[in-house]
Amino acid sequence: MKRLILRLFLLLLVLAALAAGSIAWYAHRPLALQGETVDFTVPRGVGMRQAATLIESAGVGVDARLLTLLARITGRATSIKAGSYEVHAGLTPWQLILKLSSGDVTMGELLLVEGWTFRQVRQALESHPDLEPDSAGLSDAEILARIGASEKHLEGLFFPDTYLFDKRSGALALLQRAYEAMQARLERAWSERDPAVPLASPYEALILASIIEKETGRPQDRGLVASVFANRLRIGMRLQTDPTVIYGLGPDFDGRLRRIHLDTDHPWNTYTRAGLPPTPIAMPGEASLRAALQPDQSEFFYFVSRGDGSSEFSRDLAEHNRAVNRFIRNGGSR
Incomplete structure (x- = not known):
């Protein structure tokens, strides 16, 4: 009887050793892929078994049962991270588990450009191949509510920058990040403002910064444009600034600003209305925010484009008219 028990015990040891050897062999054997690289996404809330099945169906040559067993034996089955992954030829099951448990996800990238309108931002978000277009079909009010914004208009609320994100994440999540980035920079710029600036709120500063962004042909002139x-x-x-008029004309503007446009009243026409327009007209960058709240000190009330990206600044109308005659008699004066 004792011999039988001993033989059974030895058999179990041999079987365990064989199983361990098989698992070890499998863990370090390069996986076959359907291509040089394979992309897949692990959704949030998915367990190891579901993730392994998803990876197998995506074209990675794993055995979902063995991959799950390997993850459990090594104590990593409960630590896999959601996100998008990219695997290359030569990857082993063990390296795949390490990738999943460390969250070594692939990142998408989106550039939001200074001076863009929200229409352009939305188009870039919803057409990006690596973003879920979960803002598509939502009204402006619905987007504002989803990103936690207290403002009533979306224009100008997002900070222009390059944003990295997990592939297959949503456009709304990126919008919220861009909104929070703008709020942080606006708050800092407002706290450091020149007390003499004629602005009553951070939102007014955002409006003015958006105009400065659109009116500045070269960075060196930004402080004087603000002044x-x-x-x-x-x-x-x-203010009599063309970009506000153009913004108010909307997508029907054909690229040529005419006298009738300057004379036709609407909320963004700063030729017919005093003060700031009701909303920003674009996304200002950090330099334009700073210029709006810390403008250069000057006696200038006019500027006109020289045609090379720079501007000619004038103290009075007579001086300005001479500059217009010299540089741009066919229009475009401020």
Whole structure:
């Protein structure tokens, strides 16, 4: 009887050794792939068994049962991370488990450009191949509510930058990040503002910064462009800036600003209305935020494009008219 028990015990040891050897062999054997690389996404809340089945169906040559067993034996089955992954030829099951448990996800990238309108932002988000277009079909009010914004208009609320994200994450999550980034920078710029700036709130600063963004042809002129608008606001002079008029015309604008456009009243026409327009007209960058709240000190009330990206600044209308005659007699003056 004792011999039988001993033989059974030895048999179990041999079987266990064989099983361990098989698992070890499997763990370090390169996986076959359907291509040079295979992409797959592990959704949130998915367990190891479901993830292994998903990976197998995506074209990675794993045995879902063996991969799950390997993850459980090594204590990593409960630590896999959701996200998008990319695997290359030569990867072993053990390396795959390490990738899953460390969250070594592949990242998508999106650039939001200074001076873009929200229409352009939305198009970039919803057409990006690596983002879920979960903002598609939502109204502006619904998007504002989803990202936790207290403002009533989406224009200008998002900070222009390059954003990295987990592939297959949602457009709304990226919008929320961009909104929070703008709020943080606006709050900091407002706290460091020149107390003499003629602005009553951070939102007014955002509006003015968006105008400065659209009016600045070269970075060196940004502070002086800001000073012209600040000087005009202080004395109640109309801003008379073309980009606000163009924004108010919307997508029907054909690229050619005419006299009738300047004379036709609407909320964003700073030729017919005093003060700031009701909303930003684009996304300002950090430099434009800083210029709006810390403008250069100047006596300038006018500027006109020289045609090379720079601007000519003037103190009074007579000086400005001479600059217009010199640089741009066919229009475009400020």
